[in-house]
Amino acid sequence: MRAHHSPQTTRVRHSSYMHYPRTESARVWEFFILPALILAALSILLRFSGFFPATYTQVSLSDVGIASAFTVGRLLIAYICAVICAVPLALLATHSAILQRFLLPLFDLLQSVPILAFFPVVIVLFLNIGSVNSAAIFILFLSMLWNIVFALIGGVGLIPRDIIYAAEVFGIRGVSYFTRVIIPAIVPQMVVGSILAMAQGWNIIIVAEVVRTYLPATSPIQNLFGLGSMLVYASSHGQDGLFLAALTACVCIIAIINFFVWQRLLKYAQRFKFE
Numbered sequence: 001m002r003a004h005h006s007p008q009t010t011r012v013r014h015s016s017y018m019h020y021p022r023t024e025s026a027r028v029w030e031f032f033i034l035p036a037l038i039l040a041a042l043s044i045l046l047r048f049s050g051f052f053p054a055t056y057t058q059v060s061l062s063d064v065g066i067a068s069a070f071t072v073g074r075l076l077i078a079y080i081c082a083v084i085c086a087v088p089l090a091l092l093a094t095h096s097a098i099l100q101r102f103l104l105p106l107f108d109l110l111q112s113v114p115i116l117a118f119f120p121v122v123i124v125l126f127l128n129i130g131s132v133n134s135a136a137i138f139i140l141f142l143s144m145l146w147n148i149v150f151a152l153i154g155g156v157g158l159i160p161r162d163i164i165y166a167a168e169v170f171g172i173r174g175v176s177y178f179t180r181v182i183i184p185a186i187v188p189q190m191v192v193g194s195i196l197a198m199a200q201g202w203n204i205i206i207v208a209e210v211v212r213t214y215l216p217a218t219s220p221i222q223n224l225f226g227l228g229s230m231l232v233y234a235s236s237h238g239q240d241g242l243f244l245a246a247l248t249a250c251v252c253i254i255a256i257i258n259f260f261v262w263q264r265l266l267k268y269a270q271r272f273k274f275e
Contacts, residue, residue: 061245064230068249071209071226074133075201078140082148082197083190085141090152091182104153111146115139116207120214127221136208136224143204144197151193155186188269195262202254206232 093103119139126135159181167173167181209228215221223229227246234243 064227064245064249067225067227067230067246068253070224071205071228072253074137074140074208074224074226075198075205078137078201079144079194079198081137081141082144083194086145086148086152086193089149090156090186093149093153094156107146107149111150115143115204118142119207123211123214132211132221133224136211139208140201140204143200147197147200148190148193151189151196152186155189156182158189159185184272187272191262191265191269194265198257202250 089103089107093100093107116139119135122138123132123135126132126138163181163185167177172180205226206228209224209226210232211221212219212223223233227250230246231243231250234240234246
């Protein structure tokens, strides 16, 4: 059951998003021309400025692109797994007052435990199944999970009692209640929680990909290929050009995702807010 708003309210809400240009030319400038000019300026600066070492000219942009793909892939898989697990956990915690009094402190305790404290154990466990990459994804999943869980719990708690009573009166139960009441209610909080979760994932990605630190010196396992491990390698080996290239890739990816995904989802989620 979605919240209904008058056309006048909808127009006022949409007009408040001044950061979304109204003209197509302004959209093209904001999303295509301006980022292209920034990237071109950065490329020229990095390649020809005497402030940066000439090692940048030896950086393979294809390697940076492949590393970006691996990193984004790990973050995306971890995010999807976090959403799949967060939804039932949030619904379980809000199913009854008794469960809420028990599960909320438990979730808060689990969230407070340092994630990286589990990482050596996680690596050992996943080494037994022959997948270090899964260990990195799992630690990213743990770093994202609780941001989404608590955001969804807050979204369920914001459902007006009138909406719940109306659903009971019209006999909306089970799957229908979930799709028509719960999902619309948690959409805004899902978007906000997802933004926080992905930000946490980017903070952890360097540690998640540099698995060699947590292994014995005799282990043949190497760091996972990605932007995080590339930044660490470039920093430790004094390759400033490679470091700046990887850092630029991180900034550009985060900016693109923010402009083309999160900002649009934030705007879309406003229609599901209850007045």
